[in-house]
Amino acid sequence: MAHILGLSCRSHDAAIAAVRDEELVFASHCERYSRRKNDPALAPAALSAALAHLDRVDDVVYYERPVLKRTRQLRSGQLGLAADPVGLRAYLRRFPQLRRARLHVVDHHHSHAAGGYYTSGLTEAAVVVVDGIGEWNTVSLWHGRGDRLDRVATVNYPHSIGLLYSAFTQRTGFKPNEEEYIMMGLAAYGTPDLADLIWHDFVARDDWPHFRLTRSVHRGIADWRPELTDRATLAASAQEVTERLLDGLFAWAAKETGSRNLVYSGGVALNCAYNSRLARTGLFDTIWIMPSPGDAGSSAGSALAHLGRHVRWPGPYLGHDIGREPDIEEALASLVRGEVLAVAHGRAEFGPRALGNRSLLADPRPPTAKRRVNAIKRREPFRPFAPVVLEEHAHAYFDLPVPTSPYMQFVARAHDPEAHLAVCHVDGTSRVQTVNAGQNPFVHQLLRRFYEETGCPMLLNTSLNIKGEPLVNTTEDAIRFGKLHGIRVL
Ligand SMILES: [Fe+2]
Numbered sequence: 001m002a003h004i005l006g007l008s009c010r011s012h013d014a015a016i017a018a019v020r021d022e023e024l025v026f027a028s029h030c031e032r033y034s035r036r037k038n039d040p041a042l043a044p045a046a047l048s049a050a051l052a053h054l055d056r057v058d059d060v061v062y063y064e065r066p067v068l069k070r071t072r073q074l075r076s077g078q079l080g081l082a083a084d085p086v087g088l089r090a091y092l093r094r095f096p097q098l099r100r101a102r103l104h105v106v107d108h109h110h111s112h113a114a115g116g117y118y119t120s121g122l123t124e125a126a127v128v129v130v131d132g133i134g135e136w137n138t139v140s141l142w143h144g145r146g147d148r149l150d151r152v153a154t155v156n157y158p159h160s161i162g163l164l165y166s167a168f169t170q171r172t173g174f175k176p177n178e179e180e181y182i183m184m185g186l187a188a189y190g191t192p193d194l195a196d197l198i199w200h201d202f203v204a205r206d207d208w209p210h211f212r213l214t215r216s217v218h219r220g221i222a223d224w225r226p227e228l229t230d231r232a233t234l235a236a237s238a239q240e241v242t243e244r245l246l247d248g249l250f251a252w253a254a255k256e257t258g259s260r261n262l263v264y265s266g267g268v269a270l271n272c273a274y275n276s277r278l279a280r281t282g283l284f285d286t287i288w289i290m291p292s293p294g295d296a297g298s299s300a301g302s303a304l305a306h307l308g309r310h311v312r313w314p315g316p317y318l319g320h321d322i323g324r325e326p327d328i329e330e331a332l333a334s335l336v337r338g339e340v341l342a343v344a345h346g347r348a349e350f351g352p353r354a355l356g357n358r359s360l361l362a363d364p365r366p367p368t369a370k371r372r373v374n375a376i377k378r379r380e381p382f383r384p385f386a387p388v389v390l391e392e393h394a395h396a397y398f399d400l401p402v403p404t405s406p407y408m409q410f411v412a413r414a415h416d417p418e419a420h421l422a423v424c425h426v427d428g429t430s431r432v433q434t435v436n437a438g439q440n441p442f443v444h445q446l447l448r449r450f451y452e453e454t455g456c457p458m459l460l461n462t463s464l465n466i467k468g469e470p471l472v473n474t475t476e477d478a479i480r481f482g483k484l485h486g487i488r489v490l
Pocket of ligand 1: 108112131132133134266267294295
């Protein structure tokens with residue numbers, strides 16, 4: 001039986017995953033242990049936590065091929081910036097627990113594809129990977145059949161949808177490779193008036209897989225039409241160009257594979273606004289996006305690429321275990337009194353979203369709800385909060401393009417946004433989390449009781465973290481959060 005450790009690190013947002021006897025038993029971002037947001041380093045405490053789930057480590061699998069990556073960096077003149085004087089083997093020797101294991105490296109896009117496909121439960125699917133950049137690949141199409149995962153086609157650097165999106169993230173005043181989701185939120189405030197212009201200036205070919213940009217955008221586009229300064233218009237236009245490109249890509253992927261099932265992976269799969277448009281195209285009957293489709297998810301992906309077989313998807317609660325479950329009636333009473341409720345229980349979420357185990361929850365209906373939660377979160381006022389809703393009531397409140405959305409990967413138009421303004425974006429959409437009893441018994445039961453008491457089957461749900469810090473991980477983190485904000489964490 002295999003005991004495999006998958007590693008994604010030394011770039012941004014490091015993560016570790018453990019596979020034991022063909023089961024994914026642990027996955028966490030290193031930042032949750034080191035307490036440094038988007039920590040690129042392998043955190044010793046995270047490694048110890050992962051190893052606690054294995055008897056031994058047979059194989060360590062790294063999420064990209066460093067030598068191949070270096071050839072691209074050399075070719076693009078980046079090596080001066082990105083060169084790491086310490087090789088991978090030397091880096092990993094710092095961790096004595098790993099010394100006896102065999103070290104493997106896998107293609108970066110293979111790690112994304114395997115992370116998606118082998119957790120999907122699907123035995124046949126088109127597998128599409130879209131990210132900024134791997135070693136050379138920026139887009140790849142795979143065909144999964146049984147446990148086989150065959151690469152069909154690739155697009156290479158510098159032609160990259162993800163890098164174009166990151167360049168506009170920077171051009172719009174945000175941090176590239178980190179704040180793409182904030183630009184996506186801002187896009188709802190603008191109209192895509194510049195989409196045709198951006199397309200004209202940047203897209204040379206859109207016939208897949210021959211997609212080409214007119215120029216490399218890897219070092220940003222600060223020189224591009226500096227007279228254009230309206231951030232919301234820029235954001236909306238960049239979003240629209242990205243969506244048009246992705247529409248073409250997925251139509252080609254469906255035709256090329258003949259598949260009605262889609263596994264979608266890579267950092268661009270975090271763009272939940274586009275994911276809904278994709279679902280509405282009707283190209284696919286089933287869409288699976290693992291909860292952490294970006295590079296952190298490639299920790300699990302690299303381990304699964306090495307395993308080469310499907311595993312049972314255990315759900316997104318794969319991190320540190322606080323144990324204990326909050327008292328439902330106590331939590332309910334707090335919500336009914338109109339308080340903001342902080343909960344930290346069970347295993348921490350893997351992926352960028354708090355899904356009820358490290359969450360702030362509140363009644364989404366009062367006009368003051370958003371202000372009250374923002375007093376704690378202190379984030380950009382244009383960003384909306386998200387609803388968690390009982391699965392069986394989701395379609396009564398939201399025009400969801402998919403049957404369920406348990407990992408907040410799709411946005412949906414609210415039928416009556418005025419009724420729960422705190423969880424609606426300016427364009428009347430919400431990033432919905434649906435929940436059933438199997439996925440999260442505590443949140444499901446709390447929602448049922450809240451519904452019985454108030455007639456409202458949803459709550460506002462946002463991540464439990466001190467501003468600028470990673471999600472609360474341990475009981476100690478939760479206590480510190482409570483002390484800082486003067487609220488009790490259940
Ligand atoms: Fe990636």
